[in-house]
Amino acid sequence: MIPGSTAVAIPQREPVSKGPRKNLLDFADWSSEEVIRLFETADVMAQVLTRTIKKVPALQGFSVGLLFFENSTRTRLSFERAARAQSADVMNFASGGSSMSKGESLKDTLRTLDAMQADLYVVRHHASGVPHQLSRWTDAVVVNAGDGRRAHPTQALLDAYTFRNSFPGFDGFAGKKLTIVGDIAHSRVARSNAELWTMLGGEVVLCGPATLLPPELAELPGVKLNARLDEAIEGAHAIMALRLQLERMRPGLLPSAAEYAARYQITERIVAGAHPDAVVMHPGPMNRDLEIEGRLADSPRALVEKQVANGVPVRMAVLYSLLVGKR
Amino acid sequence: MRTAIRNARLVDGLGEHGKGDLYLKDGRIEGVDLGGEVDEEYDVAGHLVTPAFIDLHAHLREPGQEVKEDLESGLGAAVAGGFGTVVSMANTSPVIDEPGLVSQLVEKAQGLGLARLRPAAALSHGLAGQRLTDFAALRQAGAVMITDDGIPVNDGHLMRRACEYAAELGLVIQTHSEEPSLRGDGVMNEGPVSQRLGLPGNPVAAEAVMVYRDCELALLTGCRVHIAHVSSRRALQVIESFKAAGAPVTAEVTPHHLTLTDDCLTSFDPVYKVAPPLRTGDDVAALREGLAGGLVDTVGTDHAPHTRAEKERDMLEAPFGIANLEVAFPLLYTRLVGEGVLSLPTLLERLQGGPARVMGWEPPTLEPGKPADLTVIDLRSELPVEPGTFRTKAKFTPWDGQLLTGWPVHTFIGGRKVFER
Ligand SMILES: [Zn+2]
Numbered sequence: 001m002i003p004g005s006t007a008v009a010i011p012q013r014e015p016v017s018k019g020p021r022k023n024l025l026d027f028a029d030w031s032s033e034e035v036i037r038l039f040e041t042a043d044v045m046a047q048v049l050t051r052t053i054k055k056v057p058a059l060q061g062f063s064v065g066l067l068f069f070e071n072s073t074r075t076r077l078s079f080e081r082a083a084r085a086q087s088a089d090v091m092n093f094a095s096g097g098s099s100m101s102k103g104e105s106l107k108d109t110l111r112t113l114d115a116m117q118a119d120l121y122v123v124r125h126h127a128s129g130v131p132h133q134l135s136r137w138t139d140a141v142v143v144n145a146g147d148g149r150r151a152h153p154t155q156a157l158l159d160a161y162t163f164r165n166s167f168p169g170f171d172g173f174a175g176k177k178l179t180i181v182g183d184i185a186h187s188r189v190a191r192s193n194a195e196l197w198t199m200l201g202g203e204v205v206l207c208g209p210a211t212l213l214p215p216e217l218a219e220l221p222g223v224k225l226n227a228r229l230d231e232a233i234e235g236a237h238a239i240m241a242l243r244l245q246l247e248r249m250r251p252g253l254l255p256s257a258a259e260y261a262a263r264y265q266i267t268e269r270i271v272a273g274a275h276p277d278a279v280v281m282h283p284g285p286m287n288r289d290l291e292i293e294g295r296l297a298d299s300p301r302a303l304v305e306k307q308v309a310n311g312v313p314v315r316m317a318v319l320y321s322l323l324v325g326k327r
Numbered sequence: 328m329r330t331a332i333r334n335a336r337l338v339d340g341l342g343e344h345g346k347g348d349l350y351l352k353d354g355r356i357e358g359v360d361l362g363g364e365v366d367e368e369y370d371v372a373g374h375l376v377t378p379a380f381i382d383l384h385a386h387l388r389e390p391g392q393e394v395k396e397d398l399e400s401g402l403g404a405a406v407a408g409g410f411g412t413v414v415s416m417a418n419t420s421p422v423i424d425e426p427g428l429v430s431q432l433v434e435k436a437q438g439l440g441l442a443r444l445r446p447a448a449a450l451s452h453g454l455a456g457q458r459l460t461d462f463a464a465l466r467q468a469g470a471v472m473i474t475d476d477g478i479p480v481n482d483g484h485l486m487r488r489a490c491e492y493a494a495e496l497g498l499v500i501q502t503h504s505e506e507p508s509l510r511g512d513g514v515m516n517e518g519p520v521s522q523r524l525g526l527p528g529n530p531v532a533a534e535a536v537m538v539y540r541d542c543e544l545a546l547l548t549g550c551r552v553h554i555a556h557v558s559s560r561r562a563l564q565v566i567e568s569f570k571a572a573g574a575p576v577t578a579e580v581t582p583h584h585l586t587l588t589d590d591c592l593t594s595f596d597p598v599y600k601v602a603p604p605l606r607t608g609d610d611v612a613a614l615r616e617g618l619a620g621g622l623v624d625t626v627g628t629d630h631a632p633h634t635r636a637e638k639e640r641d642m643l644e645a646p647f648g649i650a651n652l653e654v655a656f657p658l659l660y661t662r663l664v665g666e667g668v669l670s671l672p673t674l675l676e677r678l679q680g681g682p683a684r685v686m687g688w689e690p691p692t693l694e695p696g697k698p699a700d701l702t703v704i705d706l707r708s709e710l711p712v713e714p715g716t717f718r719t720k721a722k723f724t725p726w727d728g729q730l731l732t733g734w735p736v737h738t739f740i741g742g743r744k745v746f747e748r
Contacts, residue, residue, distance in 0.1 A: 105639035127641035128525040129595025148643070149525030191525055216519040 023142045024318055025131050026151040027195045035200060038317050039161050045313035045320070048085065059088035062323050065118030067093045067110075067134075068145070069125040074284070074308075075145050075154075079122045082315035088323075091116055106130065107137050114138050120323055123147070128188075141322045149186050155283055156192035158314040160200065162307045163238050166279050173202035177275070179233050180204065181264055182242030182291055183212045183253075189283045190242060198222030207232035208264060211253045229264055236274040240281040241266045241292040257290055267293040271301065279303050328353060330742055331368040332703070335376035339692045340676035349376055351699040354741040358695045369737065369744075371703050378691035379411025379442075379700040379738060380678040383472070383501070384555055384579060384627030385652060387413070387444075389435075390428070391420030396632040396650075396720050398432070402441035404630070404652040404719035406746040409702035409735035411691075413442050413652075417449040418477035424449040424460045426468035433469040441745055443700070447472035447501065450489050454478045459489055462496055471686060474501035476555055479537060481507050486541065490550035499686055501553040502541045504562070505603055509533035514642055516589040516604040524592060526642055529604050535561040542569035545576045553577045553685050556629050558584045558603040560613035567622055577685040579627040580614045582655045586662050587611075587725060597638050597645030598725050601629075615668045618677060625681035628655045632721030650721035654712055656704070658726060660733030699742035702735045710734055 024030070048056055064083040068076050076092075083090045093113055113121075120141040123131045128148030135142040146152040163178075164170050178197050184190045184206045194204045194217075204223045206213060218225045226232040233239055246257060254260050271278060280292070280302045288294040297304060330351040337344040337359065350357040350365070387401035396404075405413045415432065417423035423432070429446050436444035448470035452458045454477065462473055473493050480486045480502070493500045510533040515521050517528025538554055542565060545552035557563055557578050566578050583601060588608050591599040599605060617623040631648025638645055656678070663669045669677075680690035691697060709730045714722040738746035 105636035106641055106644075107639035108636065125641065127643040129642045132595040133641065147525075149527075151525070188525060191523075214522045216522040219519045220523065 021139070021141060022322055023131075023135050024153050024322065025135060025142060025144045026153055026192065027156075027199055030199070032200050035157070035160075035196065038157065038314075038321055039164060041317035041321060042161055042310070042313045045085075045316035046310075048316070049313060055085055055087060057087045058320055059083065059086035059323055062119045063089040063091060063117070064319065065091045065093060065113060065116065065121045065140075067113065067121050067123045069123075069130070070146070072124055072146065075124065075311075078311040079145060079315050081312050082319055085312070085316055086320060088319065091118055106133060110134050110137050114140070120319065143318060143322065146188055149188050149191070151192045151195070152188040153192050153196070154311070154315055154318055155189050156196040157318070158307055158310045159193055159240070159281055159283070160196055161314050162281065162303050162310045163279065165310070166303055166306070167277070173197065173200035176202045176237045177235060178202055178204050178238045178240065179207055179236040179274075180240045180242065181207045181229065181232070181266060183244055184208050184217065184242070185212045185214050186245065187242050193240065194220055194223050205232045205236070209254065209260065229270060230273055233270060233274050236278055238279050238281060239266055239271060239274060240283070243283065243285060244287055244291050261290050265289070265291060265293060266296060268296050268299070271296065281307060284308065328367075328742060329357070329365045331365045332376055332701070333368060333370045334373060335371050335703070336373055337693055338375055338377050338672060338675060340378075340672060340680040340690060341692055342672055344693060346373070349693065349701075351701075351739070351742040354699055354743075356693060356695055356697045356699050369703075371737070374736060375704040375706050376693075376701055377675055377704065378679050378693065378697070379702045379740065380409050380656065381412040381682040381691070382410045382628050382630070382652065382655075383414045383553070383625060383682045383685060384476070384581075385413045385415055385630040386418065386477075386632065386648070387415040388419060388632060389432070394720075395634055398436050398444065399439055399441070400718055400720045401630070401632070401652070402436060402439055402444060404650070404717065405442035406738040406740065407718045407735065407748070408628075408652040408654070409656050409704060409738055410442055410652060411700035411702070411738065411740055412445060414445050414447050414472055416476045417447050417474060418454055422449045422453050423447070423470075424452050426461065426464040429465055429468035429470045440740070440743070442740065445469075445471040447474050447476070449473075450475040450480060450500065451485065456481050456485060459485065459492065462492055462498055466496055466498055472499045472501050472553075474503070474555070476501060476503045479503050479505045479507055479510075483540060483544075487544050487548065490544045490548035490552065494548050494550035497687070499551045499553050501555050502537075503556075504534055504537035504541050504554055505529070506533045506537040509536060513604065514600060515592045516606045518589060518607060520589045520592060524595070526592065531559040531561050531606065531610075534559050534603050535565055538562040538565045542566060542574050542576050545569070546572060546574040549575060551575045551577070551685075551687070553579065555579050555627060556581050556584065556603060557614065557617075557623065558606050559610045563613050563617050563622060570622070577624040578617070578622065579625050579685075580618055580623050581627060581629045582651050582658050583629075583649050583725065585611065585614055585618065585626070586658060591725065595642055597640060597642055598649065598723055600642065600645050600647055601631075601649055602647040615663065618663075619669050619673060624677070624685050626655065626659065626677050627682075628652050630719070632719050634721075635723060638723060649725060650717070650719045650723075652719060653717050654724060654726055654731070656735065657731035657733040660706070661731040665732075699739055701739040703737035704733055705736045706733050708732065708734070
């Protein structure tokens with residue numbers, strides 16, 4: 001046992017092994033109460049990370065497999081740190097596509113990896129639904145670290161957590177408006193944030209040019225669409241700019257980056273129309289002066305660095321909550 | 328050779344003909360309740376006896392993709408599903424674009440003595456959409472239909488010339504009507520479900536636009552154009568308007584488009600990945616109405632076997648298609664007849680007379696003199712779908728484990744029993 005580690009009170013919870021295994025694939029089978037408890041756990045984890053020895057034995061003996069079929073150094077490191085800070089063993093299957101031969105089925109690939117008997121898999125894949133598929137083929141817990149355009153639930157958790165912590169005496173998400181601006185069509189961050197924020201009782205407005213703003217998303221409960229930036233942002237408590245992934249776009253989605261910046265860039269002038277205390281978020285990495293004004297990104301309103309920093313305690317809380325008591 | 332099938336409930340596309348003993352002689356139907364000496368007899372005790380079905384749309388994968396299916400497993404699956412005649416698609420490897428390949432298929436299938444194979448041949452060499460194949464020579468070799476199915480014919484000029492040429496030869500052109508640039512990289516129906524799931528969508532517009540073009544070319548050229556696997560209400564509306572205008576178009580729907588919706592994709596199970604994609608409940612309702620009312624001429628299985636490993640990939644990489652030959656009838660009987668959408672004779676008509684009329688063949692009936700291609704169906708016992716028992720090599724299905732009634736129990740081809748459950 002690591003000296004001093006017991007000084008931090010880790011919340012004790014009922015073992016989860018009694019009921020069915022719980023995953024974090026998206027928020028479909030999560031409740032707002034569970035998310036609030038997760039945030040409280042993240043608060044404790046954040047304290048752990050301020051200590052001299054940033055490590056607790058909470059997940060000693062558990063092993064976490066990181067299955068990154070799509071590269072993402074930032075997210076992978078964040079999960080890895082979250083696991084190691086709780087003394088879990090970490091197995092990395094980071095692949096640039098090389099470890100999985102073209103002819104092999106996803107199921108066979110996972111079976112091979114599953115022979116190493118991780119207790120929990122963190123999965124990122126360029127195809128929507130892969131974490132759902134894997135969860136059917138393994139007895140381990142599955143955490144979605146981003147799948148296609150579908151979901152990126154830990155990003156949404158750290159975004160909401162960062163928002164919650166940016167207001168002293170935060171009184172809940174009810175009545176709070178989040179406006180997400182950019183390439184909504186291709187964004188798993190937008191989908192997960194919309195899902196989580198509305199589940200927590202907030203309002204969500206999705207904004208972007210019509211080519212990137214599928215009208216069918218208005219059918220999500222609690223979600224509104226508005227292609228006019230000034231209207232979409234009116235009274236917003238949080239504004240989230242998405243990274244424009246120009247390299248992924250089919251021709252015809254945007255006339256030009258300059259046209260996009262002129263109509264949809266989040267600037268100090270635009271933010272003036274939001275709630276007076278409004279914060280600005282960005283899941284990163286940013287294209288400065290494209291989707292977000294560089295000056296605004298550097299201002300105290302911008303929570304970009306806090307979002308990155310909060311990634312570790314939030315992911316610690318996720319791993320802890322899903323694993324403890326599973327043995 | 329003379330055979331009696333005793334105590335049968337006799338039904339065909341013309342209607343119910345009561346109970347009786349059906350006599351077969353030298354490969355043909357001889358008549359009912361004739362009596363006299365027989366070489367073989369079967370007591371089918373109240374089971375339905377009806378002409379074997381015709382499938383105008385099956386992918387049998389031979390030559391080149393025998394790991395997915397071959398003639399023996401595919402035609403075996405056909406007779407197990409009650410099908411006596413199958414039109415095989417040309418998107419094999421190599422593509423069926425040369426007369427020699429057609430005659431090889433026909434000969435090999437004859438040797439197997441299972442369902443009758445009537446191959447389709449490719450419209451363009453290598454399905455590349457560039458150069459027409461030799462329709463006359465292909466017909467001479469035994470091809471009954473011209474189609475690039477699997478790949479839409481993008482070039483409108485080529486499609487027009489194909490129609491003109493086929494019209495002159497009396498060949499049917501079957502289309503895979505999806506406008507490629509609108510279809511894009513879509514893997515499921517574009518709509519609220521695809522947006523929620525974050526999967527690339529394929530809009531109804533991609534189908535409707537191409538169906539419109541293909542119908543317009545039928546009208547222009549007089550060619551018999553058969554629109555394969557219609558999936559949407561909009562596409563049906565287009566077909567309806569062209570049929571009303573006298574265009575020689577016919578339409579086909581698949582068992583899966585009649586029974587499943589895009590909501591199934593919520594499971595992220597690639598077994599539901601098909602082209603064109605599963606649509607909404609409203610589209611399913613339109614296809615059912617179309618089939619009941621005769622706007623849709625036939626059910627084609629679009630039997631599209633793949634290996635399990637291919638279907639166990641992610642939603643973007645997994646191939647399109649479901650292997651349907653064995654479950655088509657029990658599924659449609661249980662769902663459509665069971666839910667009062669269709670009468671049994673109408674369902675039989677869409678699997679017998681309907682496809683025959685699309686092709687300009689004589690409709691199969693139980694009348695004396697007709698070929699004794701028959702299927703005997705147990706309409707009472709309820710059995711689960713068990714992919715492990717399939718004759719097709721594709722041992723997976725969306726209906727795995729579901730209880731269905733109306734399973735074929737015997738199939739006769741040319742008076743010879745080729746399948747028994
Ligand atoms: Zn097709």
